[in-house]
Amino acid sequence: MGVSNISNPSNAASLGLVKSKADIIDQTLKRPFCSIKGNHRRVIMASISSPSSTGHDVNLKLSGDSFIRPHLRKLSAYQPILPFEVLSAKLGIKPEDIIKLDANENPYGPPPEVLEALGSLKFPYIYPDPESRQLRAALAKDSGLESDYILVGCGCDELIDLIMRCVLDPGDKIVDCPPTFTMYEFDAGINAADVIKVPRKPDFSLNVELIAKVVELEKPKCIFLTSPNNPDGRLDCISMTGLAGLRVGYGAFPLSIIEYLWRAKQPYNVSVAAEVAACAALQNPKYLEMVKESLVQERDRLFKLLKEVPFLNPYPSYSNFILCGVTSGMDAKKLKDDLSKMGVMVRHYNNKELKGYIRVTAGKPEHTDALMECLRRVS
Numbered sequence: 001m002g003v004s005n006i007s008n009p010s011n012a013a014s015l016g017l018v019k020s021k022a023d024i025i026d027q028t029l030k031r032p033f034c035s036i037k038g039n040h041r042r043v044i045m046a047s048i049s050s051p052s053s054t055g056h057d058v059n060l061k062l063s064g065d066s067f068i069r070p071h072l073r074k075l076s077a078y079q080p081i082l083p084f085e086v087l088s089a090k091l092g093i094k095p096e097d098i099i100k101l102d103a104n105e106n107p108y109g110p111p112p113e114v115l116e117a118l119g120s121l122k123f124p125y126i127y128p129d130p131e132s133r134q135l136r137a138a139l140a141k142d143s144g145l146e147s148d149y150i151l152v153g154c155g156c157d158e159l160i161d162l163i164m165r166c167v168l169d170p171g172d173k174i175v176d177c178p179p180t181f182t183m184y185e186f187d188a189g190i191n192a193a194d195v196i197k198v199p200r201k202p203d204f205s206l207n208v209e210l211i212a213k214v215v216e217l218e219k220p221k222c223i224f225l226t227s228p229n230n231p232d233g234r235l236d237c238i239s240m241t242g243l244a245g246l247r248v249g250y251g252a253f254p255l256s257i258i259e260y261l262w263r264a265k266q267p268y269n270v271s272v273a274a275e276v277a278a279c280a281a282l283q284n285p286k287y288l289e290m291v292k293e294s295l296v297q298e299r300d301r302l303f304k305l306l307k308e309v310p311f312l313n314p315y316p317s318y319s320n321f322i323l324c325g326v327t328s329g330m331d332a333k334k335l336k337d338d339l340s341k342m343g344v345m346v347r348h349y350n351n352k353e354l355k356g357y358i359r360v361t362a363g364k365p366e367h368t369d370a371l372m373e374c375l376r377r378v379s
């Protein structure tokens, strides 16, 4: 795995990929493997024999990480936001009193049909349909696509991972256009692919000319052109179903590709609860439309209010979150921390492209009011 940064057309021609060396294997056995918990514990010790420098055989003990594929040993973990209950305990604030504007979540939740359907699940003890037929039929009706083109997964995250697993051999290349959704680089790393970064322009638009050059020169297997882009929200799409916690998403693919995604996916990737909930949500398009309208309205009000804050520079967004440059010498990470102490969560990214920004999700009107009050207090 390696990462290349390309910032202007002149260096595209002399593109070089950076490969990092594999880590040195720690050969000390720290903990045995236990296959069964409780009284019937079966312990399997891992060891190999190898000639010592004196010519005698000794048992060289291996630690667990020596079994891990070398490129994975240097992979940094994805940085998720804190789970709600953990956050609540940490802040000493009840979950329902936390203003959560740090993720792509819909504060209105799903339509009432979803909770009813989940409360009367008939067969939770039976494995789900591996082809998620009911949900794909509902999505086909909703989207106008034939269901043959639709694959559902445990969130869109699973589908991104699945595409890369099916397409990438170690050393293959992907084009990533940061700042963007960080899972593209993460999944490329898992697949030992090389990441060619073509940064976005200062207004977060794509550097199309440079992408075209890189495609010609490097023949990448995947290019990720995200719409709406996360974190800046260019172009249009809003997550309305309010099912982030149930992990269900879908993608549409050409038939020549979807065939292989079917073969490679986990058979029971969408749970009974997720399929039932998503089908129920799609039965109430009126509610979904109403939620979308409320969020769009609130996003626009939030944008106007954020524009009046002397140390924030919000970017126009077509999604349900707004990226803000933090200006006037104020530190973005400190701002995020100060707001979180007051129970208002916003997103801050600890990477070089975004360390001077925060991302604020549009919530309910009372969430915007609470955020604005806290912003007044920190200024």
Ligand SMILES: Cc1ncc(COP(=O)(O)O)c(C=O)c1O
Pocket: 104, 154, 155, 156, 157, 158, 181, 226, 228, 229, 230, 244, 248, 249
């Ligand atoms: C661009 C992009 N892709 C995928 C996802 C993941 O979506 P899901 O929750 O369906 O896995 C997100 C989440 O915010 C996102 O911003």
